[in-house]
Amino acid sequence: xxxxxxxxxxxxxxxxxxxxxxxxxxxxxxxxxxxxxxxxxxxxxxxxxxxxxxxxxxxxxxxxxxxxxxxxxxxxxxxxxxxxxxxxxxxxxxxxxxxxxxxxxxxxxxxxxxxxxxxxxxxxxxxxxxxxxxxxxxxxxxxxxxxxxxxxxxxxxxxxxxxxxxxxxxxxxxxxxxxxxxxxxxxxxxxxxxxxxxxxxxxxxxxxxxxxxxxxxxxxxxxxxxxxxxxxxxxxxxxxxxxxxxxxxxxxxxxxxxxxxxxxxxxxxxxxxxxxxxxxxxxxxxxxxxxx
Numbered sequence: 001x002x003x004x005x006x007x008x009x010x011x012x013x014x015x016x017x018x019x020x021x022x023x024x025x026x027x028x029x030x031x032x033x034x035x036x037x038x039x040x041x042x043x044x045x046x047x048x049x050x051x052x053x054x055x056x057x058x059x060x061x062x063x064x065x066x067x068x069x070x071x072x073x074x075x076x077x078x079x080x081x082x083x084x085x086x087x088x089x090x091x092x093x094x095x096x097x098x099x100x101x102x103x104x105x106x107x108x109x110x111x112x113x114x115x116x117x118x119x120x121x122x123x124x125x126x127x128x129x130x131x132x133x134x135x136x137x138x139x140x141x142x143x144x145x146x147x148x149x150x151x152x153x154x155x156x157x158x159x160x161x162x163x164x165x166x167x168x169x170x171x172x173x174x175x176x177x178x179x180x181x182x183x184x185x186x187x188x189x190x191x192x193x194x195x196x197x198x199x200x201x202x203x204x205x206x207x208x209x210x211x212x213x214x215x216x217x218x219x220x221x222x223x224x225x226x227x228x229x230x231x232x233x234x235x236x237x238x239x240x241x242x243x244x245x246x247x248x249x250x251x252x253x254x255x256x257x258x259x260x261x262x263x264x265x266x267x268x269x270x271x272x273x274x275x276x277x278x279x280x281x282x283x284x285x286x287x288x289x290x291x292x
Contacts, residue, residue, distance in 0.1 A: 041117075041138040044124065049075040049091060052133060061140055063109035075136065080106035080114050094121045094134055107138065115142045168241075172256045176201040176214055179255060188241075190234040206230040206238050217256055220247050 035042055041058035045051050054062075054070035062078060064070050079087040083105045094100050101120040108114055117138045124133040162169060168185030170178055178199045186196050189204050201217070202210040207229045224246030230238050247256055 038137075039139075041136075041140075043070070043075065043136045043138070044133055045075050045136070046133045047095065047131060049134070051075060058138070061109075061115075061138065062107075063111050063113070078107050080108055082106065090119075090121070091134070094123060095131070098123045104141070115140055116145050117141060171250055172201055172217060174218055174254060174256075176210070176217060179250070188233075188239070189231065195234075204231050204233075206232040220245055220256055 035055045038055065039057055041061045042055035043051055043058050044053040051070050051073045054064075054067040056067050059065070059067040059070055062070065076084065076087055076091070087105055090100055090103055090105075099120075099122040103119050103121075105117055105119055106114050107117045107119075118141050119136060119138045121134055121136045123131050124135050126132050162182050165182060166184055168188045169182045170185050171180040173179055178196060178201070181196055186193060189196070189199075191199065200210075202208070202213050205213060208216070224244060226242065226244045228240065228242050231241050232238050245256055247254060249255070
């Protein structure tokens, strides 16, 4: 593709001249401003993948001293060996279908250093509709992928701690509905996972009424509270628990987390159920956190 050729991407109103910067009736200044301002690599090639034009950001991202230095390079030479077959398949798809967007590849800088990029490409056509080349836009997403990996690993660590904890852990919304829980809490109450999601806190707390529980849930402070109460299992039996609770944000709304720890008598046997005294403080409980 000659640099002086006017080419077309999409409709006739999009005709551009990669070499001279004519765009929309010859407004080269506007075209060049758009290319220069883009943080993404913009590259135009001929139909075989040889670079005919590269934007300043392309030179920076790929590690060339200037965008002119990239001209004449084979675009596939910028692809890591393990992704080369996928990239070649993507090029064939673009030539056949006209466009491919948001494909992820490992690309190579001039130094050989690899980076992760999101790539979109389209066929460039002349005003007569003849395919004359391809246009590519590449975005370096290495840092984004690294951050996502860190978040994923952190979420997995927290999930393991949540699921493997011997303490019962649950999340209640401000209406007392059980939103999340771990396996230990389900075992404490004796319900199946499906049954647990149907429960409200007053269906297992044996000390306070529904109205009292709702009031205490809504009054709990961010610093949390620790208290003792009694829980009722599915089979109707009771057991003493020590609760640690606090307020937090979950799924964009205010909820309470609870850690429940079962109490044991000195002999190691579960104590008989007895209705404990109501706490004297104005808000000494909160069914947000239960440790077991």
